[in-house]
Amino acid sequence: MAIPDYESIMLPLLRFAGDKREHSLREAIEVLAAEFRLTEEEQKELLPSGRQQTFDNRVGWARTYMKKAGLLESPRRGYFRITPRGLQVLEKNPPEIDVSFLEQFSE
Numbered sequence: 001m002a003i004p005d006y007e008s009i010m011l012p013l014l015r016f017a018g019d020k021r022e023h024s025l026r027e028a029i030e031v032l033a034a035e036f037r038l039t040e041e042e043q044k045e046l047l048p049s050g051r052q053q054t055f056d057n058r059v060g061w062a063r064t065y066m067k068k069a070g071l072l073e074s075p076r077r078g079y080f081r082i083t084p085r086g087l088q089v090l091e092k093n094p095p096e097i098d099v100s101f102l103e104q105f106s107e
Contacts, residue, residue: 003042003054006061010097012036013062014071017082018090024079029059069102 012035016028033043033055045054063080066072071086082090085105094101 003038003045003058004036006058006065007096007098009036009059009062010066011094013059014066014082014086014090014097017072017080017086020082020087022075022079022081025060025063026078028063028080029056032059065099065102066097068107069105070107071102071105 009032012032013028016031017023038055043053043055046052047054047057063072066086067074067080069085070083071089072080073083074080089097
């Protein structure tokens with residue numbers, strides 16, 4: 001399987017955070033890599049800069065966009081948790097979350 005783009009990671013990341021607990025980005029990356037059934041080779045693939053793993057980068061961008069929309073918050077550096085707005089979105093069971101979906105939130 002190809003490494004998913006950051007928009008494809010948004011909904012699984014929000015579902016992962018749906019337990020209302022605080023999670024580290026590293027924990028999310030490991031869980032989502034398993035969910036997307038990425039091989040070890042895919043998980044180690046680097047960005048063209050050679051400085052960061054592609055999947056880690058994409059999970060980070062998914063988290064950033066959802067934080068800006070108010071679905072996730074960062075209680076401390078490197079950690080995140082779902083917000084009440086994020087829980088409301090999960091209750092509506094959207095088929096996907098992407099940038100155009102997030103545009104409904106003024107932030």
